[in-house]
Amino acid sequence: MCADVERAVEVSLQPIDLVGSEVVILFSDIFIPILGMGVDLEFSPGPIILEPIREWSQLNALRAKDPEKTVPYVFEIIRRLRGSLESRHIPLIGFAGSPFTLACYLLNGKGDPTGEFSFVKELADRDPDFLIDLIKKLGEETILYLRAQVDAGAQAVQLFDTWARILTESQYRRFVLPVIKKIAKSISGRVPFVLFGGEACHLVQPMLESGCDVFSAGSSMSLRDLVKLTGGKVALQGNLPPDELSLPPVELFNRVREMANEAEGARGYIVNLGHGCRPDTPVAGVRSFTDAVRALAGT
Numbered sequence: 100m101c102a103d104v105e106r107a108v109e110v111s112l113q114p115i116d117l118v119g120s121e122v123v124i125l126f127s128d129i130f131i132p133i134l135g136m137g138v139d140l141e142f143s144p145g146p147i148i149l150e151p152i153r154e155w156s157q158l159n160a161l162r163a164k165d166p167e168k169t170v171p172y173v174f175e176i177i178r179r180l181r182g183s184l185e186s187r188h189i190p191l192i193g194f195a196g197s198p199f200t201l202a203c204y205l206l207n208g209k210g211d212p213t214g215e216f217s218f219v220k221e222l223a224d225r226d227p228d229f230l231i232d233l234i235k236k237l238g239e240e241t242i243l244y245l246r247a248q249v250d251a252g253a254q255a256v257q258l259f260d261t262w263a264r265i266l267t268e269s270q271y272r273r274f275v276l277p278v279i280k281k282i283a284k285s286i287s288g289r290v291p292f293v294l295f296g297g298e299a300c301h302l303v304q305p306m307l308e309s310g311c312d313v314f315s316a317g318s319s320m321s322l323r324d325l326v327k328l329t330g331g332k333v334a335l336q337g338n339l340p341p342d343e344l345s346l347p348p349v350e351l352f353n354r355v356r357e358m359a360n361e362a363e364g365a366r367g368y369i370v371n372l373g374h375g376c377r378p379d380t381p382v383a384g385v386r387s388f389t390d391a392v393r394a395l396a397g398t
Contacts, residue, residue: 101127107176112183118382119389122190125177125248129196129259130204132244133237135169136161138205151208158232163239166247173244174251181252192293193253195244197260198237198282199275202230205237216265223270230274238278242285249290256286257293257315263306264299271302276309283310293336296320297374307333318373322361334367341377344384351384352391359395370395 100106107126114120130146137160139149152158167174180191203216211217222230245256258279263271283292287310294311296302298319307314307329316325316337325335343354355370362368370392376385 101131102170102172104172104175104179107172108179108183111176111180115187115189118385119393121389122192123180123184124192124194124257125173125180125253127173127176127194129194129201131170131173132166132195132240133201133205135164135166136240137164145210146204148205148208152205152233155229158229158236161233161236163236163243166240166244174247177248177251177253190254191252192255192257193245193248193251194257194259195241195248197258197263197275198234198241198278199266200260200262201237202233203262203265205233206230214262214265216262220265223266223274227274234274234278238281242282245282245286249286253290255291255293255313257295258282259295259297260299260306261295261297263302264297266299266302268301268305271299272305276305279306279309291334295336303328313367313369315369315371316373320373322358322365326362326364329365331364331366333365334369335362335365336369336371338371338373339388341372341374341380344372344376344380344388346384346387348387348391351387352394355388355391355395 111123111126115123130140141147141149177191177193184191203219204210206219206222207216248256263275266275286292291312293313293315294306294309295315296306296317298317300320303325311333313334313336314325316322316335318338318340320338322335322338339354339358343351346354358370359368
């Protein structure tokens with residue numbers, strides 16, 4: 100469906116009227132640019148890399164390619180969305196997966212139910228140059244991909260680094276941070292850059308050094324602590340636990356108010372979840388959440 104322009108546009112627009120969201124995020128998948136690099140994968144239901152990257156010959160064969168030529172449908176979807184949203188004054192967000200998070204899947208061959216990705220951690224110690232080179236190549240493609248999204252009309256872009264949490268701070272600074280800084284610099288001054296750090300509480304400080312304009316917090320992070328760390332220089336996003344969307348509306352309103360109070364003093368604050376909706380999330384719960392945000396804002 101990510102490659103079906105009509106359906107992707109339709110699905111992207113649905114949350115505006117269905118649950119009252121105030122921004123649209125492109126319907127796509129973090130693996131789309133990887134397809135453009137020649138990596139074969141299938142979903143069963145999660146991503147399965149048919150030939151995991153384990154050898155230098157495979158790594159050397161990976162090349163960053165022009166995404167407007169390899170996955171042109173992404174940018175047609177963005178252009179159509181901007182055309183639909185312009186008159187409604189609703190902004191459009193693009194996104195990509197972090198090079199490290201993508202590398203975890205490419206190396207492991209699939210997701211890891213334990214969330215540990217032990218092979219990746221072992222590789223970081225055994226052959227760090229291999230991991231560094233892979234992340235650099237994925238970073239080059241990510242820069243091309245996000246810049247093309249901005250050219251097509253995305254008004255902000257978000258980078259998802261869900262699996263960074265498996266790294267120590269020193270590993271993050273060595274393997275990941277230099278590439279994230281390059282990505283942030285590549286779009287600096289064009290659109291806001293949002294970095295989602297997942298539940299990597301121990302990596303907040305280096306993530307804030309990335310050059311991001313907005314830091315998107317996982318549910319385990321303290322917004323109050325983040326305000327202190329950022330010193331009002333970075334906006335915050337987050338971080339309601341997705342399972343709390345099942346709370347009664349009154350309790351949900353109180354949680355939204357609590358988050359807003361904790362984020363007071365930040366450069367700006369986007370009320371959001373700490374992670375994506377789960378498949379069994381009640382639609383009414385999401386609507387109650389957005390209703391609570393608007394009620395708190397007085398709009």
